[in-house]
Amino acid sequence: MSRASSFERATLDPFYHELRTSLTLIQTCTDLLMHADQIGQADLRNFLQIIRRGGTRIDRLVRDYILLAKGEYGVLSEEKIAQPTSVLPPLNLALLEVRAESHDRGVEVVSDLPETMPLVLANPDHLRLIIERLLSVALRFVRNAGDAVVVQTRTMPDSVAVVFTVEGAPLTDEDLPRIFDRFFVPQNLPLSREQHGLGLDLPVVKSLVELYGGKVAIERLAKGNVFAFTIPRAEPETSRS
Structure with missing residues (x-):
């Protein structure tokens, strides 16, 4: 079986399932709105x-499938x-965006970032996507306020x-070998199915990180997990005079 055929068989069925689920919700709500004689502002919203x-x-x-x-x-x-860029601006922006939601859940997001760091070689848009998605995955594993x-x-x-x-x-033990599989979602996530995502975030992160010669690492701890990635520096120390 060709690599393309393997990809299609592994992704098309869950892709269509997720697509149908969202379309059904949209169509149901649209039908209700079209046929309702009167509807309150709260229900409309x-x-x-x-x-x-x-x-x-x-x-x-x-977009993820493509x-x-x-x-x-x-x-x-x-x-x-690939161009020289810093991980700090997209990282600080991602933290700013998640802190309000995390606060509502009683989750503390702690960061102590340096003011400057060596530049890395990456597409800034891809780097932003990597950081946003990996942080989003990490937050889904938070269980308690x-x-x-x-x-x-x-x-x-x-x-x-x-x-x-x-x-x-x-x-x-069952999660770890499959964690980068497309559409795989760990069973013990504390959030609802809608909140835990489609199971494409980690495959997207891995694909983009490896595109630039980096690596993604996931480690299980006694009471949590570590999600990390590396990106090559634009100017490695070994190349400096």
Whole structure:
């Protein structure tokens, strides 16, 4: 069986399932709105929010599927466009965006980031996507109010690392071998099915990180997990005079 055929068989069925689920919600809400003689503002707002969430979910599903397909067919490298850039601006922006939601859940996001770091070689848009998705995955494993997510960076001679250490539900022995499989979602996540995502975030992160010669590492702890990635530096220390 060809690599392309394997990719299609492994992804098309769950892709269609997720697509149908979101479309059904949108169609149901639309039908109710079209045939309702009277509807209150609160109900109207709820229906519109469901439609918007469904549309956002479909958009993300399609974009992720296209990105993974490009990687499988060997054309993602055309979007590589590696240039010197910093991990700090997209990391600080991602933290700013998640802190309000995390606060509502009683989750503390702790970070102690340096003011400057060595530049890495990556497409800034891809780097932003990597950070946003990996942080999003890490937060899904937080189980209880009062748990924390610790965000750190590390500078090594030839690369830069971003590390998210999460207090929460540890990955199981069954999860670890499949954690990068497309559409795989660990069973012990504390959030609802809608909140835990489509199971494409980690495959997308892995595909993009490896595109630039980096690595993704996931480690299970006694009471949590570590999610990390490395990206090569634009100017490794070994190349300096």
